[in-house]
Amino acid sequence: MHSPVLSMVLPVSLIALLAACDAPAPPSPPPLAVLIVHPQAATDLADAYPGEVRARFEPELAFRIDGKVSKRLVEVGQKVREGQPLAELDPQDLHYQLDARRAQVAAAQANLRLVQAERDRYQRLLQRNMVSHSQFENVDNAYRAGEAQLRQATAQFNSARNQADYAVLRATQSGVIARRMLEVGQVVSAGRTVFSLAADGEREVLINLPEQAFERFRIGQPVSIELWSQPQRRFNGQIREMSPSADPRSRTFAARVTFTDNAVPAELGQSARVFIAHEASATLAVPLSALSAEANRPFVWVVDPQQSTLRRTFVSIGSYGEQQVAVLQGLAPDDWVVSAGVQVLREGQKVQPVDSQNRQVALAGKE
Template sequence: MNSVLPCRLATLRVAATLVSLFSLAACSAPEAEKTKPPRPAIVVHPTAAGSQLAVYPGEVHARHEPALAFRVGGAVTRRLVEEGDRVKQGQPLAELDAQDLQLQRDAARAQLEAAKTENRNASNELTRYRGLLERKLIGESQFDAVKTRYDSSVAQLERARAQWKVADNQAQYAVLKAPADGVITRRNIDAGQVISAGQTVFVMAADGEREVRIDLPEQEMPRFAVGQPVTIEMWSQPGTPIDGQVRELSPAAEAGLRTFEARVAFSADDPGTATKPQLGQSARVYARTAQTSDSRPAQRLPMSSITADGVDAHVWRMDPDNFTLHKVAVTVSSYGHEYAEVLSSLRPEDWVLAAGTQLVREGQRVRPVDRQNRPIESDDRLAQSL
């Protein structure tokens, strides 16, 4: 009995020692985490956007691009042109089956001939009755009845003539003709297809003025106005700026894209337009955009500094007191090649994470450096801490 007791006491002392060691290890883990050197992070100051040069890709279009359609419905019997074909004014483009239209014209023609015959008979009878009235062989009422019949025949003749004209026009509408010289840019029909009146069958780019079409995001629409000067550069002629101006701004956004179409016209007196731009050529439009009317200041940040949770964009701002990162919501108003313009509550003296935004978390401590990996020492507290 006496030999067992010392063994139990020794076992308890060993267990107590192990518990103490585990407790010390558990307490030292957070301390080690806290003393772990913070990861380096490139930070930048936001800069005031103000007026800047924005670039928009575009494509050369014709000033006038009519959508061509038949004025009557029917089955397409012949398609006479293809996309890319040049056409002349009055040239036939497609034909419909005109058999029914021709029958209607023949029927209208027959009605017109019948109306002419009726009018001729009524005119002869009116002449005969006028002579009888002068000789007092008939009464006034009989003459008035004949006069009424004649007037009715005149009205019927005019109506029949108008109906025949409509039927004749409709028979001619079975052939679709080019309204002007130009190029067919789109074809929507094929032989044998049944179409309705007014359905677009071709789109034609008329010869004449050319312009560049660009698409503007919704948030940038307030920055543009009709008549605003811009600069155009053709992809095929880099370094050759051409003066232009905004000619038209769409009042409604395109379905699905939620962008607004803008038409940019070439200046007629610009020497850069000596070589006429060709349809479909790619171009860039440079526009000097001004500060928006939003109460928040517009600022420029590197594209790499902006990230998003779903549709909500944000950046990481560094707290200069403890060098931790915190999310700040931003609204992106425009994108550039390297920089984006944002609206936010950021101040010019704030430090914003410029790279690695997907690798950090809320409250993470960092060691700020510049793009050459040099410690930032503009703040005395920052320099002393590092």
């Protein structure tokens, strides 16, 4: 005996199946609009390195004697002129030494006057044959010793006077105080740097070059410099100095870049970027946004001009620029490359190429 429920279900299922066979297939999605470009010439590719504007000459200033700091007369960033006092040491002990040396000079002068008078008297007696030559020579030797003693005392006095003068640290040239490493009451040793002076005159940019690309740089290599305060201008320059050893922490090499034009309005401490064109063998470049990777292999999406479909094309790349990357192998100048949204694309996908003005591109012609 057949179930009445089963009898009702079977006709309904057959009707639904027949209706499904007669229904039209859903329409395929329209082609995805993609922005495409031709690979460009790689002549303008350059590496950018951040830096800081510094003075060409930055002497480090230090006291020439030991002592306790009694006065600090300048602050960081203060403009100073040549010979201006920057700091002073406690001069009390130095004054005591100077007074002692002055007293020694006075004693030596008095002794010299005494032996000179004795020598003159013996010389008159010798002329009268009242003393022997040996007696006169003894007195004359005493006079010569007195002269030497005075010269010695005078030299020691001059040295002590210089020591007293060294208690005042003065600017060796006009400039700006860049660093300060002392405080009042601090005991400093001779030769220890207490100020760094950024001398007036030429300005440079201090940058750090990567260790892996250090061999590509050379002294005298032309560069272009962009100041943070003037982002739309590029100033010509060249590498003036390169450190022969890498920094032990950052593993980078310090380099100094000088401006070709000394009239560049660069102020101390300003941020800057130095652009150095690399000498790669690449002749083509694509936008950074066009590059993707699969299993650490870089690739770009190339549009088939006949089918308007996408083809994953693996490429060999060179150095990265600010907005482009050099392509060493894998592309031809007339290839059409997708330059945006590459992360959502798939192999064989149908696309509608457009240019930067959102205009459709005929792949058989020029953009």
